[in-house]
Amino acid sequence: MGNTSQRSRLVACPKCGRTAEWSTENRWRPFCSERCKMTDLGAWATEAYRIPVEAGDEPEIPPEMD
Numbered sequence: 858m859g860n861t862s863q864r865s866r867l868v869a870c871p872k873c874g875r876t877a878e879w880s881t882e883n884r885w886r887p888f889c890s891e892r893c894k895m896t897d898l899g900a901w902a903t904e905a906y907r908i909p910v911e912a913g914d915e916p917e918i919p920p921e922m923d
């Protein structure tokens with residue numbers, strides 16, 4: 858132990874588990890790649906929000922506000 862001034866470290870990609878480099882050069886951190894990041898964010902967004910983006914024929918029903 859001694860040299861702890863590492864400029865980067867390795868982490869496991871939360872999506873696929875592959876080793877990803879955690880550094881400022883890895884813009885997808887903590888993911889290993891853009892694909893993993895986008896896939897994860899996409900799944901998260903879909904489950905978290907479920908925003909109906911297909912607003913078309915459906916009439917807009919205003920929320921009842923007291």
Ligand SMILES: [Zn+2]
Pocket residue numbers: 870871872873874875888889890893
């Ligand atoms: Zn990955």
